[in-house]
Amino acid sequence: MMKPVQLAELPLVVARATLIDEGMTDRHINALVHAGALVRVRRGQYVDGEAWRALGRADRHRLLTRGVMLAAHPGTTATHVSAAVEWGAPVWDLPLGVAHTTRCDGKVGRRRKDWIQHGGALPPTDVTMLNGIPVSVAARTCVEITTITDVERSLVVVNGLLHSGATTEQEFADWARSARYWPHSLATDLVLRLCDTRIESAGESRFYYFCWRQHLPRPTPQVEVYDERGRLVGRVDFAWEEFGVFVEFDGKQKYAKYRRDGETLDEFLMREKKREELICQLTGWVCIRVTWADLATPELLARRVRKLLDSRRALGA
Missing domain, CATH: 3.40.960 (Endonuclease; Chain A)
Structure with a gap:
């Protein structure tokens, strides 16, 4: 069985308020960013520059997700692309400059340049802790992906999750059936019919x-x-x-x-x-x-x- 994509040990995302409390000023923070010692992950949130430069696209997205979670409602869960990345699934040709979350209370926030907060019910049974943050369970993640991208890109993610053992075809099928009335879920059934746990890579x-x-x-x-x-x-x-x-x-x-x-x-x-x-x-x-x-x-x-x-x-x- 193929192992998921190897995820890096992530550096800590630090909020501006924390740096100010530690004695820094905005001028000092900006100087560190200009020098490359700090990298601004998103507005008001920073990470060690050297550690950032050593990370690939997927792990940088994981840092963005953690930055979003720092500012988000306590009941916020990483879902869709952000959950797929945490599960170690291949995310071929999917944009990773935007974090995807869903709130457990179903409320939808304002869409931002680097953050999409989805609506919909998210009961505790659909959430698990992974790599230190709450994410949607893998079978639900399969369905979520099919609602935001096309069949080919969805199939890459779904096959990756199936082959790694994060979920099964039966679990995906059960979820697809329960989510048949979700918005933008017309592609879900076709992805279900095409998916195959034996397929090992995005290519x-x-x-x-x-x-x-x-x-x-x-x-x-x-x-x-x-x-x-x-x-x-x-x-x-x-x-x-x-x-x-x-x-x-x-x-x-x-x-x-x-x-x-x-x-x-x-x-x-x-x-x-x-x-x-x-x-x-x-x-x-x-x-x-x-x-x-x-x-x-x-x-x-x-x-x-x-x-x-x-x-x-x-x-x-």
Whole structure:
């Protein structure tokens, strides 16, 4: 099972009032910000500059969320994108400059540049403590995401939460059923039908969506291949076994996940090439390698995939 995205130990977000109480002046604070010793996370809230610069986009969003929580009503919970980030889900192409929260009393605050406070009921059973803050439970987070973005981006988040074990398809289905009258929830059912706990990365989720969108046959994720002695020799990202075609999605995450300690990139690529050749020899299948750049031209990629599937069908693969 894939581990969630590794979350950093976050520095403390400090309010201006706290710094003033400690003897600083606004002039001193501004000088520290100008020098880079402090970073203004949001108005009136600061964090250590060196620690900030060491963080990625997701962890910076987590700091923004904590800054919002400092100023928010005590019954405020991180939801939607902010909950997904706390759960360690991939949040491909979602804006992370805005924190999302919901109040337990259902009240909606004024929308701000860096903060959206959603309405709706949020009973205590829908909230859990995660990384020190209250967040919506993962199954609810799945539904929340589908109400604020499109199917493809939602599917990336939902598959990430499913594959990490944060929730299950059944829990998501139960939540989707209970939230069928939520505003902007028309995409929820389609995401539910497309989601698959076996899909391991944002790139794989996008390829799976691409196949549905381009009316290609639905491939099987994570197909295991064994040698003549029954030993597992590899697992391919997707396969159309009836056509004798498999897909390997090439992305940076794969290089980071599967490279061995001390292994150079060239050594990893050579080992990957040998693995692919062995799978082809054992199965008689052919391989399609897909990259993020390929997904940027889906019609062109679809023509290539369809042509290969048609040729394999004609050969009786």
